Amino acid sequence: MVSALDADSPIATAAGAILMLVVGVGLLAVVLIVASKVSGRRERRQWMAGFAAEVSGTFHGEHSETSPGFGVDPVSLERPLAEAAIVRCVEFRYRDHDFVGVDYLDDRHQPGGDTTQRAFHSVQLRVSEAAPLFVSADGAFPTRVMREFEQVKTFDRDFDGAVKVRAADRERAAELLTQDVRDWLRAEPRLAQWPVYRERGILRTGGRRPLTRETLLAEADFLIDVAGRLPADRV
Structure with missing residues (x-):
């Protein structure tokens, strides 16, 4: 008797695809969070130069x-x-x-x-x-x-x-x-x-x-x- 969860079964294939999708979404979220924090730090470092240009300062x-x-x-x-x-x-x-x-x-x-x-x-x-x-x-x-x-x-x-x-x-x-x-x-x-x-x-x-x-x-x-x-x- 073949289990519905055998490696080659449609259910197993779908489950694997869903798992990979969840993992991929998770990794993407981590990358976006890290990128956002890095961008935020860079923006905090650079705002002063932009402000100086805006107000004709130095x-x-x-x-x-x-x-x-x-x-x-x-x-x-x-x-x-x-x-x-x-x-x-x-x-x-x-x-x-x-x-x-x-x-x-x-x-x-x-x-x-x-x-x-x-x-x-x-x-x-x-x-x-x-x-x-x-x-x-x-x-x-x-x-x-x-x-x-x-x-x-x-x-x-x-x-x-x-x-x-x-x-x-x-x-x-x-x-x-x-x-x-x-x-x-x-x-x-x-x-x-x-x-x-x-x-x-x-x-x-x-x-x-x-x-x-x-x-x-x-x-x-x-x-x-x-x-x-x-x-x-x-x-």
Whole structure:
């Protein structure tokens, strides 16, 4: 008696064809997923150059022969951005202000002695030279800021509880943080996401992960708003 599933039977042949089709579809799906991820990574790497061309800005890659005309190294503020080891940078003008957006790698932020470099970004707005001022909603300032600058107390309990400020001259900074400025900073939800640092003619913010077009413009808008509110105390 011949089984319906014998190798040469029509049922076995159809079953084999279906199995091969399922395997083929599965392999195709895997290939498409991998290709999509690779394409996505490539697109994330290349968007900055396209953005620079769109806004008549300048793109600076890791191995570019050009360097940014202003800005500070987000890892070592003692040197200009032109001397920094960056992954990529776009220099552009937006809303009548000069900006740079930077992707860079840093291992200083990693706990437990982990030296694996992680991706960060910095958005920097060129402003007039003014006394250093550092503003954060959570008070998580870099070690250098904690060590070199004093905590500012305005004696406005609501403000001092919600916003942390450090400056070179805490009494002068407290005078400059008028009621209107304090009210705006305390009510500004973006400050919880992006702390603000002003020094060396730069107003900057940033965060983890590489920049996207949306993040770059959102942080640029925020910095413009902050620049319009913060007191321009001359050094």
